[in-house]
Amino acid sequence: MDLPTHFVFGFAVGLVFFGKPEIALLIALGTLIPDLDREYWFIPKKVYAEEQIHRAGLHNVFVMALTYLVSPFFSLGVFLHSLQDSFTTVKDRGVEWFYPFTRLVKRGLYDEKGNPRPLDPKEKIYFFQEDPRGLVDKADEDLREYGCEPIPWRRVYGFGQNSQILDKSFLIGSVIIILVWFFAPGNALHLSVFAGTPIVSYYLVGFGFIPVLVLFGAGELDRRGHTPALGRFTFLKYPIFGAGILLLAIWLVLMRNSIIQNIETIFYNPAAILIAGIIIPLAILSIVKIKTRNDRTAVV
Numbered sequence: 001m002d003l004p005t006h007f008v009f010g011f012a013v014g015l016v017f018f019g020k021p022e023i024a025l026l027i028a029l030g031t032l033i034p035d036l037d038r039e040y041w042f043i044p045k046k047v048y049a050e051e052q053i054h055r056a057g058l059h060n061v062f063v064m065a066l067t068y069l070v071s072p073f074f075s076l077g078v079f080l081h082s083l084q085d086s087f088t089t090v091k092d093r094g095v096e097w098f099y100p101f102t103r104l105v106k107r108g109l110y111d112e113k114g115n116p117r118p119l120d121p122k123e124k125i126y127f128f129q130e131d132p133r134g135l136v137d138k139a140d141e142d143l144r145e146y147g148c149e150p151i152p153w154r155r156v157y158g159f160g161q162n163s164q165i166l167d168k169s170f171l172i173g174s175v176i177i178i179l180v181w182f183f184a185p186g187n188a189l190h191l192s193v194f195a196g197t198p199i200v201s202y203y204l205v206g207f208g209f210i211p212v213l214v215l216f217g218a219g220e221l222d223r224r225g226h227t228p229a230l231g232r233f234t235f236l237k238y239p240i241f242g243a244g245i246l247l248l249a250i251w252l253v254l255m256r257n258s259i260i261q262n263i264e265t266i267f268y269n270p271a272a273i274l275i276a277g278i279i280i281p282l283a284i285l286s287i288v289k290i291k292t293r294n295d296r297t298a299v300v
Helices: 003-018 021-037 045-051 061-068 072-085 162-183 188-196 200-220 228-254 256-266 270-291
Strands: 108-110 125-129
Touching (some): 003 021, 003 072, 162 188, 200 228
8 A cells, every 4th residue: 555545544543542643643653664665775676576575574573573662653553554455465465474484484285276286395384375476467566576486375465456446445534534533523622632732742753754754765766667757866875875774773762761661561571571482482383393293284
């Protein structure tokens, strides 16, 4: 989906569920983060085309966990972005929620036409099938895969092609929700909350938008095949990217109190974290061993 749709949807969710504009803005900021894994110059073209980093590299639960350290609301924005993208069909590439671990499974049990594939004695775990080649070839150019054969169906796909009806429905619906929240009869208190919030409350969140937008700008200066009009300014991408990283670091320093508080909340009981960190991987490994014993194969 388009960035404005993600942003407005996140802002609407923040208003409806939390009622504070500064929280809604932080959620909306989080919705912008996942699309930094688009077809930008800092991702090698070969890796991008063959590994399909977009909707994988930053659209996963591990990025949600990392951004949770900054703020649970920031992390919620990343989740909402990935959730919306997972509504889209294989044509629009869905979302790879558990990247990079999903890349450990290399093959599908059935090919893209539904025919069984020969089993590989070196592989014990399979995805159910390969991505349908005909649909993937009709995707946007920067979302197609160019490997020697279709890759396993690693991504979560939904019911809609986001480029038209679904995207615009989310956008218009979210705008209507925001307007109703602020201006519907009986909602005068909502507008007064917004107007009565000290402007300083927005400074910290507002500053966070600057590095994110700068990083998007650096990427768009050299986005392959999409921004030829900006070609003469390509030389600026390196200093702009560097400025974006520096500004992001400054914002994280400014958010240090929130980060420290979140870390203390998460690790208030280190023993529980340690036990879970040991038991969960052991349980997963045990399931894999059981399901693949006696040379059996398993489907993820």
